[in-house]
Each structure stands twice: as structure tokens, then as C-alpha cells.
Amino acid sequence: xxxxxxxxxxxxxxxxxxxxxxxxxxxxxxxxxxxxxxxxxxxxxxxxxxxxxxxxxxxxxxxxxxxxxxxxxx
Numbered sequence: 001x002x003x004x005x006x007x008x009x010x011x012x013x014x015x016x017x018x019x020x021x022x023x024x025x026x027x028x029x030x031x032x033x034x035x036x037x038x039x040x041x042x043x044x045x046x047x048x049x050x051x052x053x054x055x056x057x058x059x060x061x062x063x064x065x066x067x068x069x070x071x072x073x074x
Contacts, residue, residue, distance in 0.1 A: 004021050004052065005055060005057070006057040008043070008045065008061060009048060009061075018033050020036045031043055044063045048060040
């Protein structure tokens with residue numbers, strides 16, 4: 001099996017985003033990942049690092065998550 005797992009990098013932490021990736025399709029605003037079962041996910045990220053011998057793809061988000069809106073106390 002030559003599939004890889006994709007991880008999202010947030011600061012110093014990495015979280016598993018998707019397993020058994022077979023296809024990566026680049027788009028203008030992100031990447032479409034397809035696993036061996038045909039399941040698809042889209043992520044607004046770029047490939048930061050890819051190590052095929054380790055079956056590992058590291059993705060870096062291109063859009064920062066929105067900051068929570070401040071709460072107004074009355």
C-alpha cells in the first residue's frame with residue numbers, strides 16, 4: 001500500500017486530517033484529497049512537506065481560523 005496520511009499543522013501541533021489518501025488535486029484556493037474508498041475532503045491549505053517513504057503529508061492552512069467575536073456584557 002502506498003497511501004499516505006495527511007496532517008494539518010497548527011503552530012507546533014499536528015493533527016490527523018485524513019487517512020489513506022490516494023489522490024491530491026490542487027485548486028486555486030486549496031486542495032482536494034481523495035482516499036482509497038473515494039471519500040473526498042477539501043481543505044484551504046498548501047503542502048508544507050511530503051515524505052512518501054513515511055506515507056506522510058503535512059498541510060499548512062492558508063486561512064487562519066476566525067477569531068471569536070468579543071462578548072459584550074451588559
